[in-house]
Amino acid sequence: MQTKMKELMITVIGAGPSGNYFAYLLSKKGYKVQVFEENSRIGVPVQCTGLISEEINRIARPPRECILNRIKKARIISPGKVEARVELKENIVVDRAAFDLSLSEKAALEGAEYYLSTRFEKLERAGRGYLLRMRGKGQSTFRSDYVIGADGPLSTVAKEAGMYGNRKFFTGMQITAKYSNSNEIEFHLQKGGISWIVPIDEESARIGVAFEKDANKEFNAFLKKVFGDKYRKKASEKKVAGLIPKFSPFQRVEKRSIFLLGDAATQVKATTMGGIVPGMKAAEALSAAIQGGASYTIRYLAKVFPDLYASFVVRRIIDRCSPDEIDRLVTLMGEKKVKDVLLANSRDRMLPLGLKAMANEPKLLYFLKRI
Numbered sequence: 001m002q003t004k005m006k007e008l009m010i011t012v013i014g015a016g017p018s019g020n021y022f023a024y025l026l027s028k029k030g031y032k033v034q035v036f037e038e039n040s041r042i043g044v045p046v047q048c049t050g051l052i053s054e055e056i057n058r059i060a061r062p063p064r065e066c067i068l069n070r071i072k073k074a075r076i077i078s079p080g081k082v083e084a085r086v087e088l089k090e091n092i093v094v095d096r097a098a099f100d101l102s103l104s105e106k107a108a109l110e111g112a113e114y115y116l117s118t119r120f121e122k123l124e125r126a127g128r129g130y131l132l133r134m135r136g137k138g139q140s141t142f143r144s145d146y147v148i149g150a151d152g153p154l155s156t157v158a159k160e161a162g163m164y165g166n167r168k169f170f171t172g173m174q175i176t177a178k179y180s181n182s183n184e185i186e187f188h189l190q191k192g193g194i195s196w197i198v199p200i201d202e203e204s205a206r207i208g209v210a211f212e213k214d215a216n217k218e219f220n221a222f223l224k225k226v227f228g229d230k231y232r233k234k235a236s237e238k239k240v241a242g243l244i245p246k247f248s249p250f251q252r253v254e255k256r257s258i259f260l261l262g263d264a265a266t267q268v269k270a271t272t273m274g275g276i277v278p279g280m281k282a283a284e285a286l287s288a289a290i291q292g293g294a295s296y297t298i299r300y301l302a303k304v305f306p307d308l309y310a311s312f313v314v315r316r317i318i319d320r321c322s323p324d325e326i327d328r329l330v331t332l333m334g335e336k337k338v339k340d341v342l343l344a345n346s347r348d349r350m351l352p353l354g355l356k357a358m359a360n361e362p363k364l365l366y367f368l369k370r371i
Helices: 002-006 017-028 096-109 156-161 215-234 276-292 296-303 305-320 323-333 336-344 350-360 362-370
Strands: 009-013 032-036 067-077 083-094 113-115 118-126 129-136 141-144 146-149 169-178 185-190 193-201 204-211 240-245 258-260
Touching: 009 017, 009 141, 017 032, 017 096, 017 276, 032 096, 032 118, 067 193, 067 323, 083 096, 083 193, 083 323, 083 336, 096 113, 118 156, 146 156, 156 258, 169 215, 185 323, 193 215, 204 215, 276 296, 296 305, 305 350, 305 362, 323 336, 323 362, 336 350, 350 362
Parallel strands: 009 032, 009 146, 032 113, 067 185, 146 258
Antiparallel strands: 067 083, 118 129, 129 141, 169 204, 169 240, 185 193, 193 204
């Protein structure tokens, strides 16, 4: 059975972290994998802060040359300017273009075949497999037995397969600018989104926001808060913007032999808008499902969904809290018994982290009424 499976062609659309990591996992086991990327360079354009929790080291440790910074402290700030200073397990800031490229190189070394500047456009059934229509140089039609959509929040694969659904988005906007700092992450909790400052080194940082509504207004307001009257000049410095899918508990991730990964499957934390770790965990679940013949949906629900759903619940709570309640929440996060939980647990494991925090500080149970 395994030998027969390895004769099948597996196609990945999108060469981001989840797509590349999945290609690596299957290629390493001897499967035939082809990866299509619409851009001419892997990892470009960059539309990501590059902040990843220590959980990444269990999955695929980034090469040293991809790491820009290491951070162990954070400030969580409420709209009322209440602050909680917490210590974290080591977070890293990566050069996303270099990180994505390193994953693709690992996959290629194991035999995955890459096609750049090739855009996926249409999918048609062909016997038990599919014909994929591409736009790019050279061949325009490819046959595949499995199709993996790792093609971002507006996933064409999801649309072609009827799995796109009624998804919603945050709009993320970010600059990279000179900014003297003490190597602490800043998370500003707000209704409808989040603002952040992520240091790259002592003299520069990535500063941005992600909101469901009025993102440009929130972006300019945050820059004004950070830089004062100079914010207009700063607003154009190495600015990037993009859509971030809002995690949907009802998102379908497989249909026949078509599967969704990463942003294409809305596998993004609703608290910090990070999707690298959950997307790569989902790649592990899908890889195991194809090798073992089990359901990807079941493996995804067991391995990835609980922490994404917990983040979704936390986001819902924040969105339904009054400003005074957010102040109170941040005050509790600054208490030692909660800070100890934050230090001991990965923020990518939101379900156990949240349960332990409530066990240590029962006052947090108050916020469950906002679900």
